[in-house]
Amino acid sequence: MLRHLDIRDMLIIDRLELAFQPGLNVLTGETGAGKSILLDSLGFVLGWRGRADLVRAGAAQGEVVAEFDLPAGHPAFAVLEDAGLPASDELILRRINTPEGRKTAWVNDRRVSGEVLRALSDVLVELHGQQDDKGLLDPKNHRAMLDEYGDLLGQRGKVAAAWRAKSAAAKALAAAEKRLAEMRDEEEFLRHSVAELDKLAPEAGEEAELDAKRRLMQAAEKMRADVAQAISALGLNGAEGALSDAGRWLDGVVEHAEGRLEMPMAALERALVELGEAQAGVASFAERLEFDPAELEMTEERLFALRGLARKHNVLADDLAGLAETLSTRLAALDGGEAELKQLQAARDREDEAYAEAAAELTAAREKAARALDRAMGAELAPLKMDRAVFETRRTEAPAGPDGVDAITFTVATNPGAPSGPLNRIASGGELSRFLLALKVCLTSDQAGLTMIFDEIDRGVGGATADAVGRRLADLASGGQVLVVTHSPQVAALGAHHWRVAKSVEEGITYSRVLPLSQDERVDEVARMVAGDTITDAAKDAARALLKG
Structure with a gap:
């Protein structure tokens, strides 16, 4: 769980300290106020590859420190052990960047590489950002997602090993046939x-x-x-x-x-x-x-x-x-x-059979995992006011390879009787956000101790639908920690903790500030989200109603 984030001299942030809490944490503010900079800074300390020009103009270096609490058995302990790093229930990541782009990172005061940071980020944080749709919507990624959901990585590794053995046997046979043909010529x-x-x-x-x-x-x-x-x-x-x-x-x-x-x-x-x-x-x-x-x-x-x-x-x-x-x-x-060829052909046939058997087992396991994912998605879509939508994980034959013989595609039908098709072609903007939220929840449901971050997951929805999205996020956060960047007053009102991101100009220099909001301040902020720049009494009444739930 992310406890503390300290940002110094990153873009328009000079000094920012945030103490996040368990449950649903919401960040709101005007467009351009610096919410994306906040996520860029978090991604920087987690080793994510992103923009290079993060250091604030005139600063010698930019620095981000992130502190996480690790419960017993958290998968981060295994990453720390593999990297030879000290481990405790507190994990401190620190990374600096110079204007020239030189980056240096530490984990618990030990110097580490970006690869170690990224390995830790995989088990610490799950981000759904505005550009993250491409990963979920691209069918090329669906097979790997299903394998991870169904805990099939071991079986996929077995298939990959069988494919290597099959390929090696075929290569040995082809080489022997070539040698024999050359010898027959002479x-x-x-x-x-x-x-x-x-x-x-x-x-x-x-x-x-x-x-x-x-x-x-x-x-x-x-x-x-x-x-x-x-x-x-x-x-x-x-x-x-x-x-x-x-x-x-x-x-x-x-x-x-x-x-x-x-x-x-x-x-x-x-x-x-x-x-x-x-x-x-x-x-x-x-x-x-x-x-x-x-x-x-x-x-x-x-x-x-x-x-x-x-x-x-x-x-x-x-x-x-x-x-x-x-x-x-x-x-x-x-x-x-001829005798050698017969032996190599027999070896090739054995490896072909072993691969076919392993691939068939993986196919059966994928079909079982697909049915489980479809059921889980059905359960997730209902509270998001998409109980009539149908999510289906389709398997079709694919050319044999190290990952098996299956092509996996996530498809949806948004209305009864409507044809199903790929997510990005069938679903509208608001529907797509809800499908992706449900899919994200299903794919990460077994990752204990994971901080989930949603960047404008509610875009394209409003009213009762936005409220449904907010309530699902709140339910998801009840057993852990969720951070949401949102422009939806319905989602913001359901947060257990609320920060406002604002931009100001001081002595000709632009700064981004992030402030925790009191209950009264939350009323004003939610009212601003409802009404815009001019906050009316009616907007405040609507904000209070939303905050009461």
Whole structure:
């Protein structure tokens, strides 16, 4: 409940403090006196997006402070908790604005963003303003309103999740079908290439080995003679024989050399060992030089086959093995593509079925909520002197989407036997105001602790009808708080608390003042609303009669 509103330096308001009360609070005054500025200022501190030029001319900044009382369990506590803000039964919102348009806000002395203010405003205040009709009259908004009225947001979320899953399954299937179609276009190439690569069975590093082997075999004839001479030079007729002879000769004298030949003899033995290793290595190499001439031909054929296939696929010969694996994988995917498609089609069908089931459940719930809303509207219209009017929530089929398969439209028939149609086409100005009042009441009936603000909800009506609107507003305010900006004396007279908004010029500067009215002052104000600028005794008598109820 809004307890206090403090406005400083906003447009033509220099300083204004208002202490609102429970029940029906009415604000009256001449057109242009500043009633809309009052609502603009309240909207500013609540984070609503509105006009930017709110700061009073010559002021360093504009400031608005709003204080609310929060009963236990009020939904504002959840918003405060989510934002990490301290909470108590008193909520203080403060927001300042500079002439340059820089805005800063606090909640309970903690700096916050405009998003936090707007989240709080959603559970603190419900405004029906002169421009608010567009939201209620636009059929695009009716489905969301019905879902909120019927507490169907959870079911709508389930449908949205099912729609996302359905869309993802369809997308996966389409992508697989596209991939498979592309692979089918190259199926002949894949099968031929995989068969060719499998037949050759290339290995990484094989080209270098074959090239080295080929060069060795090509040079083998010349090397064979040189290697044979080397073997001869290292053998018994060469180095081995000479070293062996030297060893025998030294054996005959070593015992008389008094140890001086021990080191040379050891070195000679090592030389014989090294010589043996050299002989073995050369002999092994000589064996490699012995090959069948057909082997050279086979080596060259495979080397040329590897290089030719590498050129064909525009890769290095060493990359042929990897290419073979890649192409084999693609071919396997092609061969298994039909099975994958069947799996994806089955998944798509399951998601389609799950979405259809969730959407059907939401449709049934919407139809039930629509009947409940129609009954509630019927009960609301009767005391507004529209007991013969019929409000109907219509559901028609809509293209499937994340919000289901339903289009929702609020329609009315204002007289028996008259055709029904959209609110803004069927209802007259006065009828429209009453329909919208009833609809607003129904849509917010379960929002405890909500301050409801009506800006000229009574426009287009007068006499007994205006009285009926005022009495409905009073009934609505009996369990909470309602603020009404009105030009109707019948509505103003039913207020529990009354403020007059007036404009004055002081030293060439225009100011807007808001004053609480005493009972006698209320008589004068209601009389002014009845008679205009010239207040007669008859107007005062009419005002007293209205105030007595």
